[in-house]
Amino acid sequence: MDADFWRARWREGRLGWHRADVNPLLARHLPALGLAPGARIFMPLCGKSRDIHWLLGEGFCVAGCELVETAVEQLFEELGVAPTIEDRGRLKLYRAEGVDIVVGDIFDLDAETLGRVEAVYDRAALVALPPETRKRYAAHVAAATACAPQILVTYVYDQSLIGGPPFSVTDEEVRALYAGAYDVTLLESADVEGGMKGRCPAIEHALALRHC
Numbered sequence: 001m002d003a004d005f006w007r008a009r010w011r012e013g014r015l016g017w018h019r020a021d022v023n024p025l026l027a028r029h030l031p032a033l034g035l036a037p038g039a040r041i042f043m044p045l046c047g048k049s050r051d052i053h054w055l056l057g058e059g060f061c062v063a064g065c066e067l068v069e070t071a072v073e074q075l076f077e078e079l080g081v082a083p084t085i086e087d088r089g090r091l092k093l094y095r096a097e098g099v100d101i102v103v104g105d106i107f108d109l110d111a112e113t114l115g116r117v118e119a120v121y122d123r124a125a126l127v128a129l130p131p132e133t134r135k136r137y138a139a140h141v142a143a144a145t146a147c148a149p150q151i152l153v154t155y156v157y158d159q160s161l162i163g164g165p166p167f168s169v170t171d172e173e174v175r176a177l178y179a180g181a182y183d184v185t186l187l188e189s190a191d192v193e194g195g196m197k198g199r200c201p202a203i204e205h206a207l208a209l210r211h212c
Contacts, residue, residue, distance in 0.1 A: 041061070049124070122152045148211075156205060
């Protein structure tokens with residue numbers, strides 16, 4: 001992961017991936033996981049996603065991991081709460097009622113620091129990583145979360161026409177990445193309005209990953 005690349009994007013306000021409202025795929029398909037009220041959901045590479053606001057409003061707890069501290073500071077400002085901040089070795093933990101966000105490299109996050117989670121919602125992590133990093137990432141998140149079920153959002157488009165991130169990740173690649181740990185089910189696919197960065201057609205997929 002190129003930390004300088006992402007810090008520069010936040011510093012310059014180039015946040016093309018950031019939505020102003022909840023991702024409708026999350027709102028429509030989270031019930032497929034059958035989570036109990038108050039379940040704790042992990043969002044890797046969470047930024048200051050509005051999905052966090054929505055999940056909290058639905059009565060869930062949120063755990064997140066984000067590389068760029070500025071993003072986490074902005075998240076808590078927008079939530080309107082003052083977090084406590086704790087150093088955890090190479091990581092830093094921002095905590096408030098119902099929400100815990102770890103600042104640092106996700107590969108430094110272990111199961112003990114993360115704590116128990118009942119599900120994972122990955123909208124912006126897998127698709128942000130280059131191909132050579134995805135296999136390590138998939139195994140790491142599965143281990144850190146004890147193979148908790150996931151809602152995974154991906155994009156599929158002609159990678160030869162435009163570079164990532166977000167990268168194109170096919171359903172076949174997802175199944176290969178998570179083979180042996182999860183069964184993968186396509187929940188929905190929808191055209192990306194305006195295409196990928198306005199330059200080529202793209203499809204957004206919502207997938208459910210359940211432990212084998």
